[in-house]
Amino acid sequence: MKLIGEGVGRHARLLLAPLTAIALLAALAAPALAQTWPTRPIRLIVPFAAGGANDIVARLIQPDLEQALGQPIIIENKPAASGTVGTDQVAKATPDGYSLLMAFTTHTVNPAVNAKLPYDTERDLAPVVLIGKSPLLFIVNPSVPAKTLSQFVALAKQNPRKFNYGTPGATSQAHLVIALWSKLAGIEMQHVPYRGGAPAVLGTVAGDVQLTLMSPIASLAQINAGALRPLATGVPSAIRIFPTCQALPRAAFRTSKPWPGPASSRRPERPQRSSAASMRK
């Protein structure tokens, strides 16, 4: 017997290889750039709190970008509404190449969960470059007595609604992935949305929430200090950094006694079309 049936197959990749993408977008039509650009400072909006993954990457590339362009890059953090407030500012800015957005996967999650976005994700923002991809880790507060994700599932089943999970925001990528995963695993938890990855990490360290799904970029320091424990990841390259982390088996959803736990009685609604995940590494 399969875990939930065919519907899971199309989500297995999303659940087992959670990755987040970090990218630059601009308020401009690419060919419209003046030949003299840039002649003044460039604003780079990070639509989440300082200390989160895309804030860290923005500050990491800032000095080299400034040197290459010969102009200052002014980073502005606009943490609100799952990144949509900062994104909207760039979408509505003069399309002259002086307003850039540091986006991450939530940028493409937002239109899927919010029909009333004040901007059009594809029309109002021009893609500049995909900077990189990062694995996501299932991370717990060290007081949680589970060493593997399967143990966590068992624990959560024994204690319905006792565990909280923190995410960088309502309807963020992490929210979506954990909501889908917990539904498939048949566990019930409370969602606590924070204003970015950094506050979500702090909430997990403090024990306000027991679980989060986070990039190592935003959680490495706390993991190395023992303030957080990574349980699992679907990205093999992350195991190199976190050897105690459980690698989620790719075939788990197709076997008769599958991870993450006994079958749920509900089958997810069947999506209209298959998702194209081929660009994921």
Place this chain on the structure above:
Amino acid sequence: VNRIIHLPGIAAKFDEQGMTPAGGSPAQFGAFISSELRRWKDAARAANVSAE
């Protein structure tokens, strides 16, 4: 940016945090955004998550 993310100093910092540099053209990135939008629409429906 394509050059910067492959600079040894930056690439090493990405690597120690498990991050893989991507890069590429705006058109490639645009195609990635389109495929991601479809993928998350499927996921949101399955997870039954939406903003009010």
